[in-house]
Amino acid sequence: MEAYGMKRKKKKERVLKVIKEACIRKPPLLRIGLTLGAFIVYTLAFLLLYTFAGGGIIILVIIPVIAAGCNFGLWGGIVAAIFAVPLDTLLMRFAGVSATEMALRLRAFPFSFALLITIGAAFGRLSDIRGRLKEQNSFLNHILKAIAHPLYCIDVNDYTIKMANPTARKQGKVEGRTCYETTHRLSTPCFHSGYPCPIEEIRKTGKPVTMELIHCCADGSVRNVVVHGYPLFNEKGDLTQIIEYNIDITRNKELERELAESEIRYRCLVEQSLTGIFVIQEEKFTYVNPGFAKIFGYNQQEMLELPSAFDLFVGEDVERSRKNIRKCITGEKEFCLGTYRGSHHSGKILDLEFYVRKIVIGTDSAIMGTVIDITERKQAERKLKASLKEKEVLLKEIHHRVKNNLQVISSMLSLQSSYIKNKKNVVSFLQDCQSRVHSMALVHDLLYKSEDFPRININRYIENLVSYILDSYDVFTGRIRMRKKAEEIELDLDTAIPVGLILTELVSNSIKHAFPEGEEGEIEIKLFKETAGNIILEVRDNGVGLPGELDIEKTGRFGLELVDVLIKKLQGSAYLNTEEGTWWKISFPLQFQQGNIG
Structure with a gap:
């Protein structure tokens, strides 16, 4: 029985929803039907009153005028008012109204016509305004539904949530609850517990604020969010409400931590590598690791200040290394591997093994390479x-x-x-x-x-x-x-x-x-x-x-x-x-x- 009752309740809700949407949207046929129905009701009421009461009530003519204005707007009300006066005269003749009463009616025609035009225009204008409001309300509702992040309208006096979008309602019923209870699971405002509060910050500055906070979800999970707060003022300039928009950045934070850990890990590998690692742009070093600087007897800053990276080579290897690097830059070679003679800071000649290849930093081409000091190996080979x-x-x-x-x-x-x-x-x-x-x-x-x-x-x-x-x-x-x-x-x-x-x-x-x-x-x-x-x-x-x-x-x-x-x-x-x-x-x-x- 309980399941059957739930089914009937859901079915009733669907029917009411369809009727409500039909009344709000009013398809053209429905508008025409309602307007014609108003005229028919007016005609029947007029005839019945003359038949049984011996007279009509002139104010009844405003019924179809109001109906037309509500259904078709300003021009619908005016057209209905113009059409209502001749209709009223025809109905009086059909009902057998005396000539004297007809004369009185005709004398009052300008006033009646003006009154009907005014009423029709007023209700038509009112209908237009209501239509625009409905369209704006529907547009805003679509926007709120489309927003993928929680959005709240919060009263700054009692911290209650006055409005929330569907995404925010996933936390449960939020309208009427306080913001600190909904997002922080607290019993008092955030600033009482030492947490940053966008409402208090807006009170101080009167300007929009952005801050990074930690929110608690209904499932007990904790999320990192960026809160954007926008103030709303009344006509006196007093702060009454704020719009709070929350963006979940938990995944971004996790990625930032992973990226930082990865950067530390790879920086340690590069900085502590015994192999020399370097980057060259426009024939100058833009990065060298400590291992590279140690091979040549310089510190890292001294290496970066060298006029040319090729100053480290000796004799014919200067031009040979320059040609090979140019081939990598132009794409003629994917990589270059070779042995060259270099000069130590002390003047000692070194035997070195270089491996270089082209990389792209941003939009600029660069050369990244590694170098191994093989002087002792060469001596041993000799x-x-x-x-x-x-x-x-x-x-x-x-x-x-x-x-x-x-x-x-x-x-x-x-x-x-x-x-x-x-x-x-x-x-x-x-x-x-x-x-x-x-x-x-x-x-x-x-x-x-x-x-x-x-x-x-x-x-x-x-x-x-x-x-x-x-x-x-x-x-x-x-x-x-x-x-x-x-x-x-x-x-x-x-x-x-x-x-x-x-x-x-x-x-x-x-x-x-x-x-x-x-x-x-x-x-x-x-x-x-x-x-x-x-x-x-x-x-x-x-x-x-x-x-x-x-x-x-x-x-x-x-x-x-x-x-x-x-x-x-x-x-x-x-x-x-x-x-x-x-x-x-x-x-x-x-x-x-x-x-x-x-």
Whole structure:
């Protein structure tokens, strides 16, 4: 039943709405019908009064005149008044009015006609005014409906909302409620609670105001709004009402926050980037990040004050960079990537890698780019290329050296084989050969491990070589003590191998012959550089010594004759003292340039 009642109520409301709209708008047929109906009512009333009352009432003639004026405006009332007087005369004749009464009526005709014209014109004018008011009211209603933001008309005395547009009514029934209750959910005016109030601001200035406020919606949500307040004054100039127009800017605020956060985020990325970033307009820097300024040794302001961005380039790269940037500006190239030489603030030449492309700032073209300092990388590349080239040369040289060393070994074996008199000397012969080959192999081992590939540290070489010789002859260090003192001198391959072979022969000879029958002793090795630039190698032992008047060129011993050959190859000289043990002092130049020792 309740649902049925609601349906009937809605149906009744729709019917009343249609009737109301019809009365307001009055289609042409309805206007004509109402006007003709008024004339018919007047005619019937006139006839009935004459028929039953014996007389008519002249004032009844104004009924159709008023109806025509209301329906057709000013000219409709005038036309109806003109038409009503002859109609009244015809009706009197039809009703059989006496000649005397007709004469009286005709005498009053000018006055009656004037009166009817005035009444018709007045009601017609009134109808026109009402029509215009209705049109304006309809136009204003359409405007209010079309406004997508809430609009209120507020009484400044009690803060009540007198009128609101449909958008504002989405908050619920607002007419009759106070503005602070509707938009702020407060029980007292906003300024009492410390909130900005457009009404109070207009009271102070008497001018329209715009302010940003926070409003509470009916659903409990909070919105950021811009409030526009416009004052309305009465004829005395007193403020009576304000028109308040609210624009929701909540989404704008969210976008502003997101934009600010995004700007901070990207500014941090750009400002803290180690890569240099820049913008050029009309050949001048308009922006550089700290990383770009740091690469060139300037601060950001100094970079922006440079007369030309191309002042940072060096030599032919000035014009080359200018041409490439022009190609990007004209669209000939989408982007340019290349390496250029630039000048540091200190005068140092930099190797730089640039990437640039065209951008548009507003309506102006600009160049944005990045730069990376590749000076260290270029230096490393140059060193690497030089090192590779050096190693290629050295590799070829190593192959040549190995061939020569093998030839040396073959020559030593062939030469020493002529000294073998019996089978007992074979073991000693092989042991000596092993030591000599190892001394040569040790040079290559140290050369391989050396940071400076073509040179070896002679101090380390002597340390390793002597340790190997002692181990190979199974010498107890308690019986024969070794003392070594060598300066940190680097020798090339051509010098190190002969020095190693000489040292091997002399130390091996001391171990085998200086201390017979298990005697104890000491072997001392020294290597140092003289002030004259020569290298001195000393090998001394305190053993039995060599025979006096020994000529090392004619000893009949292969080892000593080999030492003599190697000293000559080094373009050096030897001094031998056999008074207290054996003391060898060999001198040779440091910058030895002999090609090989084969």
